Amino acid sequence: MLLVVVFGVALLIAVLLSGLAARTVLSTSLLFLVGGALVSDGFLGWIHITPDSEIVSVTADLALFAVLFTDGMHVSFPKLRENWRNPARALGLGMPLAFVGMALITHYLVGLDWTTSFLVGAVLAPTDPVFASAIVGRKEVPSKLRQLLNVESGINDGLALPVVLILIAAAGPTSGQAEASLGTIALELVLGLVFGVVLPFVVIELVRFRLLGAEPKLQPLLPLAIGVILYALCHLTHANPYLAAFAAGAVLTARSLEAKEAFEPLGEALAELAKFAALLVFGALLTPSLFGDLSFGGYVAVVLAIVLIRPASLLLSLLGTRFTRQEKLVAAWFGPKGFASVVYGLLVLQAGIPQGEEAFTLIALCIAFSIVAHSSTDVPIARLFHVDDLAGIPAGRKDADTPSKETTADARA
Numbered sequence: 001m002l003l004v005v006v007f008g009v010a011l012l013i014a015v016l017l018s019g020l021a022a023r024t025v026l027s028t029s030l031l032f033l034v035g036g037a038l039v040s041d042g043f044l045g046w047i048h049i050t051p052d053s054e055i056v057s058v059t060a061d062l063a064l065f066a067v068l069f070t071d072g073m074h075v076s077f078p079k080l081r082e083n084w085r086n087p088a089r090a091l092g093l094g095m096p097l098a099f100v101g102m103a104l105i106t107h108y109l110v111g112l113d114w115t116t117s118f119l120v121g122a123v124l125a126p127t128d129p130v131f132a133s134a135i136v137g138r139k140e141v142p143s144k145l146r147q148l149l150n151v152e153s154g155i156n157d158g159l160a161l162p163v164v165l166i167l168i169a170a171a172g173p174t175s176g177q178a179e180a181s182l183g184t185i186a187l188e189l190v191l192g193l194v195f196g197v198v199l200p201f202v203v204i205e206l207v208r209f210r211l212l213g214a215e216p217k218l219q220p221l222l223p224l225a226i227g228v229i230l231y232a233l234c235h236l237t238h239a240n241p242y243l244a245a246f247a248a249g250a251v252l253t254a255r256s257l258e259a260k261e262a263f264e265p266l267g268e269a270l271a272e273l274a275k276f277a278a279l280l281v282f283g284a285l286l287t288p289s290l291f292g293d294l295s296f297g298g299y300v301a302v303v304l305a306i307v308l309i310r311p312a313s314l315l316l317s318l319l320g321t322r323f324t325r326q327e328k329l330v331a332a333w334f335g336p337k338g339f340a341s342v343v344y345g346l347l348v349l350q351a352g353i354p355q356g357e358e359a360f361t362l363i364a365l366c367i368a369f370s371i372v373a374h375s376s377t378d379v380p381i382a383r384l385f386h387v388d389d390l391a392g393i394p395a396g397r398k399d400a401d402t403p404s405k406e407t408t409a410d411a412r413a
Contacts, residue, residue, distance in 0.1 A: 003047055003055075007280055010035045011201065027375035032276050033368065036283020042290075049284040051349050051360065060346065062231075063066065063278035064157070064339035065245045066271040069127070069227050071154050072249020073260050073267065080151065083144050086321060087151040090331075094317035095156050097124040099334070102310040104300075109304075110362060116355045121165040123345050123363050124305060126156045128338020141385045145327050149334060157340040158189060158243035164344045171353040190296035192240030194235055196247030200226050204255040206365075216262075222272075223252055223263035232302055273338070279371075282342055286368055293361045304387045306373055310335035328382055336374035337367045 013035075014028040031290050039046040049056060058175055080087075081355035103121035106112055112120065124306055127149075162185040203226055214222050234241035253260040294302075345363035349356050 001403050003280075006039050007277060008184030011273075012278060015116075019055055024330070025411060027372075029275070029371055033281035033283040033286070033371055035260075036280040037286045038283075040284035040287055044299055044410065046285055046339070051280060051285055051346060057343070057346050057350075059278040059281045060339050060342040061101045063271075063274040064266075064343055065241050067320045067339060068157065068242050068245040068250045069156055070264075070271045071150055072246040073253045073264065074150055075154070075246075075253065076147070077250070077254050079143065079147060079207050079244070083147060085154070086144060086148045086318070086323070089150060089317045089321065090152040090162070090314060091155055091292065094314040094319075095125050095152075095159065097313035097316060099160075101313060102305055103306050105301045105309070106362065109301045110295065110356060110358070112362075113169045113171075114354050114360050115167060119164065119171060119348060122160050122163040122167055123341055123348060123359075124337055124366055125163075126337070126340040127153045127335040127346075129338060140215070141382065142327060145331060147333055152247040153338075154268065155243075158192070158240055158246070160340065160344065161240060161242070162186070162189060164347065168348060168353060171351075171355075178262040185345065188238055188240045191237060192234060192242070192244035193247055195230060195237075195239055196244035199230055199233070200252040201255060204252070204259065207256070207259075208365060219259065219262035219268040219280045223259055223267065226252065233407050244283070251384065259379055273276075274382045278339060278342070282364075284343065290361060291390040292356075294365055298365070299393050301362065305366050306370055326384060327350070333381070334374060334378070337370040341367050347408055357364050360379040 010032055014031050014144055015030070016025065018028055020026055020135055036047075038044060041048055099118070099121040101121070102124050103114075106120045107114055107117035112118075162182070165180065165185050198326075200223075203222070207222065209358040226248060227245070233239070234244050252263075314332040314335065315328060318331065321328075325330065341363060345360050345367070348363065349360040351357075
């Protein structure tokens, strides 16, 4: 219950400071991260959380599912058909380059064996636009740039998972989850995609029956019901919940724009709550001893992962595209490590592989540094695109024509 009190206080502070955070480098994400670290064993000792605590994996899992579900709702299939090449470049070339680059610096700077080094590369390859909401959530930013970051982050989580599980198995697993065969992993991905497409499709078709349909005040609960059923169904069948969540959000938008618009304010709020809870719990793992466990080479690897590996890999993948130089640089910088990396990092730790603890320490600190770096720079960079109304509250009056996402869901991550 003390954890609930801490979360409530942190949430209140974050809400009160959100307007200021939306206009400055202050980040509400960073507030929860620091808050979790402050109340943990490393400082005040109010909350006792370890990496193997169930609450860590549960909150990270729920946050990733909720974020991907709402991210999927922002995918426009007509626009994606017109501009599919850019996300394909980022996923087909940029992601493998980042994966290999991170593995190389992990092996040579940290001293992990090759299998574990490639495992770290796979865990840190996925990106997350949650910590760059002033960029991906603003209509003033070119749509092709926002679409690139959203689609890339929504799909690369599912692409990285089978690689992570295979490498855990190759590194010497002790957990049943890591012993999954390649066929089983493929089946889980396919099932996740099928569930994510079929369930919202069937539900939207049911709504169109004359005798069925939701009254206005209950309409936002329709997509929520889909999300709840989908989450439970995936965990009961071991289908991939993250691919399912992103697919379901995209299909829901494609089949019923009305349902998407009705759910959007509630969905964004729930995703924010899940994200904040996961950040608070993850922050509790960032004790001084964890920072002390990482070698000097590890800190160099963390810095290179953020300022070199991701930027260089994406810039190479975008060569020859129609992005302006400024757009390429922004896309290259915003490759934050988020909840997918947290979940996959926990899989590494819980698998009991020989160098699992060293790998998790590197992964955890890379995620923490990424959150600080990216969530604190999205506002200054958003101003390059003349995004002035960063808080969603114009100086004079609210613009009645502004979409709900721009007015309610762009509080700084």
